[in-house]
Amino acid sequence: xxxxxxxxxxxxxxxxxxxxxxxxxxxxxxxxxxxxxxxxxxxxxxxxxxxxxxxxxxxxxxxxxxxxxxxxxxxxxxxxxxxxxxxxxxxxxxxxxxxxxxxxxxxxxxxxxxxxxxxxxxxxxxxxxxxxxxxxxxxxxxxxxxxxxxxxxxxxxxxxxxxxxxxxxxxxxxxxxxxxxxxxxxxxxxxxxxxxxxxxxxxxxxxxxxxxxxxxxxxxxxxxxxxxxxxxxxxxxxxxxxxxxxxxxxxxxxxxxxxxxxxxxxxxxxxxxx
Amino acid sequence: xxxxxxxxxxxxxxxxxxxxxxxxxxxxxxxxxxxxxxxxxxxxxxxxxxxxxxxxxxxxxxxxxxxxxxxxxxxxxxxxxxxxxxxxxxxxxxxxxxxxxxxxxxxxxxxxxxxxxxxxxxxxxxxxxxxxxxxxxxxxxxxxxxxxxxxxxxxxxxxxxxxxxxxxxxxxxxxxxxxxxxxxxxxxxxxxxxxxxxxxxxxxxxxxxxxxxxxxxxxxxxxxxxxxxxxxxxxxxxxxxxxxxxxxxxxxxxxxxxxxxxxxxxx
Numbered sequence: 001x002x003x004x005x006x007x008x009x010x011x012x013x014x015x016x017x018x019x020x021x022x023x024x025x026x027x028x029x030x031x032x033x034x035x036x037x038x039x040x041x042x043x044x045x046x047x048x049x050x051x052x053x054x055x056x057x058x059x060x061x062x063x064x065x066x067x068x069x070x071x072x073x074x075x076x077x078x079x080x081x082x083x084x085x086x087x088x089x090x091x092x093x094x095x096x097x098x099x100x101x102x103x104x105x106x107x108x109x110x111x112x113x114x115x116x117x118x119x120x121x122x123x124x125x126x127x128x129x130x131x132x133x134x135x136x137x138x139x140x141x142x143x144x145x146x147x148x149x150x151x152x153x154x155x156x157x158x159x160x161x162x163x164x165x166x167x168x169x170x171x172x173x174x175x176x177x178x179x180x181x182x183x184x185x186x187x188x189x190x191x192x193x194x195x196x197x198x199x200x201x202x203x204x205x206x207x208x209x210x211x212x213x214x215x216x217x218x219x220x221x222x223x224x225x226x227x228x229x230x231x232x233x234x235x236x237x238x239x240x241x242x243x244x245x246x247x248x249x250x251x252x253x254x255x256x257x258x259x260x261x262x263x264x265x266x267x268x269x270x271x272x273x274x
Numbered sequence: 275x276x277x278x279x280x281x282x283x284x285x286x287x288x289x290x291x292x293x294x295x296x297x298x299x300x301x302x303x304x305x306x307x308x309x310x311x312x313x314x315x316x317x318x319x320x321x322x323x324x325x326x327x328x329x330x331x332x333x334x335x336x337x338x339x340x341x342x343x344x345x346x347x348x349x350x351x352x353x354x355x356x357x358x359x360x361x362x363x364x365x366x367x368x369x370x371x372x373x374x375x376x377x378x379x380x381x382x383x384x385x386x387x388x389x390x391x392x393x394x395x396x397x398x399x400x401x402x403x404x405x406x407x408x409x410x411x412x413x414x415x416x417x418x419x420x421x422x423x424x425x426x427x428x429x430x431x432x433x434x435x436x437x438x439x440x441x442x443x444x445x446x447x448x449x450x451x452x453x454x455x456x457x458x459x460x461x462x463x464x465x466x467x468x469x470x471x472x473x474x475x476x477x478x479x480x481x482x483x484x485x486x487x488x489x490x491x492x493x494x495x496x497x498x499x500x501x502x503x504x505x506x507x508x509x510x511x512x513x514x515x516x517x518x519x520x521x522x523x524x525x526x527x528x529x530x531x532x533x534x535x536x537x538x539x540x541x
Contacts, residue, residue: 016354016414023411024376027388034391082287085280095284097523102291104515108474108492109508113294116301116309116500123297126310154291204379212381215474219496229383229475236387236479246391249384256381 028253035246047247057231061251064227067146068210074150075206076199079157083198086158087165096162103155111219114148115139118220140222148220149213157202164198165191200263208256228252299512302505309500319506326503329491336471336488339402343409344466350410351417351466352459356451358418359425378415385412386479393480400482408480409470416469417462424458425451457529464522 038044051057082099089095102110117123118139125135138144168191176186212229223230228248235245297309302320305313323329358374361367377385389411393404428451436450452459474489481490488507495501 012353013357013360015350016357016418019350019354019411019414020370020373022392023389023407023414024373027385027392028376030391030395031384031388078287081280081283085284088280089284097519098288099291101515101519102295104468104472104519105295105508105512106472106474106489106492108489108496109298109504109511110294112492112496112504112508113298115496117294117297119308119310119500121308121310151290151294154287208379208381212383212475214383215478215493219493229381232383232387233479236390242391245387249387252381252384256379260379 031246031249034242035250037243047243051247060226064211068207070146071149071210072203072207075153075157079154080161083158083161099155099158118144142225145221145225149216153206156205160201161198164195168194204263207259298505298508302509319502322503323506332486332491339406340467340470343406343470344463347410347413347466348417348463351414352421355418355421374415374418377412382475386476390479401485404480405477408476413466413469416465420462421458424455428454
């Protein structure tokens with residue numbers, strides 16, 4: 001009986017299998033393939049040797065990683081306490097929904113809002129004038145890029161951390177307090193280690209996209225900040241050097257795999273915590 | 275005291291989260307032309323928006339792509355989840371899931387660039403078709419991830435009972451499996467819809483010249499500077515997402531209540 005249904009049902013699997021082949025495996029293969037071709041469609045290793053010998057490309061990559069690191073760091077520092085306090089609230093499901101709601105507003109609209117807020121006579125400069133510092137150039141600086149990127153990523157960090165705090169068994173916290181640990185000790189030795197998977201998931205969700213936010217570097221960073229994403233977009237859509245663009249793409253994929261392995265959740269050794 | 279500090283911190287975070295959105299919407303009602311000084315109330319920018327034929331066509335395009343791609347992605351994704359759930363070997367299942375998640379973790383630029391190479395090599399013209407295909411492609415994995423947990427919850431005795439009672443494969447699928455996993459399918463469709471409406475980078479790469487979606491249009495207008503018509507647009511879009519979130523929340527609550535109710539009846 002089972003065998004019969006099984007034979008008939010594999011037909012249903014065809015569209016999904018086609019999708020896997022055409023839109024998952026083929027594109028990754030194509031971007032690697034394309035990275036070995038120069039502008040004249042000749043097979044070459046030149047793109048890679050250019051990349052690794054050019055101070056500009058290497059500096060750009062380091063910069064991009066550094067900015068992504070800063071964005072992830074600030075997002076984490078702001079999000080962890082938020083998730084922690086949020087979890088203690090009474091109607092936390094409702095407040096959590098309020099955290100998610102801004103992610104539903106198109107990212108470009110949010111970036112556009114900051115063009116207004118950070119402009120010469122904008123809200124931020126009015127505030128600076130009011131407290132006596134006077135107007136500054138805010139838009140098109142590195143700091144404004146980091147600020148807006150952090151703003152956009154915060155909900156994506158809060159959610160996984162909130163979930164891991166939700167999974168935390170309160171008995172551990174109570175036990176730690178009963179055994180005489182101070183609040184800080186309880187946090188450092190019990191709560192934080194047990195919620196680390198959430199932090200790792202958050203880092204994954206924030207760091208990788210931060211390497212490739214090319215629209216923010218254009219709208220807010222004013223082309224001063226160049227991330228890996230900006231470089232790829234430029235090579236594909238402006239200078240039409242797809243080979244070099246693909247090479248940087250392969251570098252970005254490698255960076256992504258490194259981040260995933262570093263933050264990947266290993267199976268807990270020994271007994272499960274619950 | 276510490277509780278007060280915690281609340282103060284939360285208020286601050288929420289204020290920062292919502293300030294830009296409120297700012298955008300407030301200025302959509304301003305009589306001026308910039309987002310600097312509020313010049314008194316007007317509906318003018320909304321009137322401009324609703325008489326902007328180009329913008330309305332783009333809104334229609336965006337909604338069409340979102341609905342069509344989510345429907346197709348939900349269909350393919352659900353079938354895929356059924357297939358993955360059928361696999362008996364652990365290795366096959368794990369590798370299928372890994373492949374499924376590739377597009378979930380890849381940065382948008384990589385997806386966009388690789389799809390651009392793909393379409394160009396197959397000589398598929400860039401425009402509505404390529405955008406639709408790309409959206410379907412990046413929505414499928416989230417549908418699979420939403421449907422799979424429901425499939426795992428389904429007990430095999432349910433299927434065995436239906437088969438013993440003489441159900442054909444088709445009946446099994448339409449009358450037993452799909453009703454049971456429908457909350458997952460619905461959630462998947464919903465997520466697919468938001469992914470489509472939210473996407474900018476992938477569309478930007480594969481859209482070509484003639485076709486545009488809202489995100490791409492906002493990007494090109496924002497690069498030209500402030501235009502309060504975009505503020506009016508964000509007002510409308512905020513209202514739209516409030517309705518969507520509200521609807522989603524309400525349906526979830528309702529289905530949870532139904533579950534509780536069923537449990538009470540059963541016990």
